[in-house]
Amino acid sequence: MRFTDFTPYDLVLLAQGLGVSIALFLATSAIGLVIGTLWAVVRFYRVAVLTPIITFLAELLKNSPVLVQLFLVFFGLPGLLHIRVTPVEAAMITLSANTAAFVYVIAVSAIESISRDQIEAARVFGLTRWQVLRHVVAPQATAFAIGPLVALLVNQLQVTSLISVIGVVDLTKIGDILNLRTLKPFVVWTAVGLLYYFSAKLVALIGTRFENRLRAHSAWRGL
Structure with missing residues (x-):
């Protein structure tokens, strides 16, 4: 067998690589969604000290290159804090923080899209701020934000x-390993690109179906 030949085991390698990518995508997306939503809730409650800090951090993360953030976490933190950061840990920290920043922006926009009259009316009827957030703001904001969030998740997968x-x-x-071994970049990167493409299409399909169901439910409730 020449060093340029493909083997059946290459399919296993591609599947393993895809599994790592999807696992990291799912984990960092979940963490980012939670953190970004919590940041938006802090802004909703107008916490004096935390709100400007969160806003600044979100602006910094969403307006700087992800690759630079990745290098900063992987190479910068160990040198600054004298700690050991593995590649997977650096990837988790960076992608989670970056996702959180964009989720925060989307969530804030969704919350601000809700009429202040609805919030004031709910307060007049005796609802606490938490009840307003849970029963008035959250359902409508979720319906508004789901489309941008799906687009964000597709981008974060890439x-x-x-x-x-x-x-x-x-x-x-x-893909890089197979390319160096086989010296067939067109075949290798076409296969890798197609795997990313179909994974992204699956994320978009799931997101669209969820969005349609949520909007139908919201319409039925008169939201």
Whole structure:
């Protein structure tokens, strides 16, 4: 067998790389959604000290390159704090924080899209601020935000390809390994690109179905 030949095991390698990419995408998306939503809730409650800090942090994260953030966490933090950060840990921290920043912006926009008259009317009827957030703001804001959130998640799936530069053996890294071994870049990167494409289409399909069901439910409730 020449060093340029493909083997059946290459399919296993691609599947493993895809599994790593999807696992990191799911984990960092979940963490980012929770953190970003909590940041938006802090802004909703207008916490004096935390709100400007969160706003500044979100602006910094969403307006700087993800690759630079990745290098800063992987190379900068160990040198600054004298701690050990593995490639997977650096990827988790960076992608989670970056996702949180964009979720925060989307959530804030969704909350601000709700008429202040509805909030004031709910307060007049005796609802606490938590009840207003839970029963008035959250359902409508979720229906408004789901479309942008789906688009964000599709983009974040593509962003996971950057983590290969720090040594995470994801789908892109496997593609790089196969490319160096087979010297057939067109075949290798076409296969890798198609795997990312179909994964992104699946995320978009799931998100669209969820959005349609949520909007139908909201319409039935008169939201």
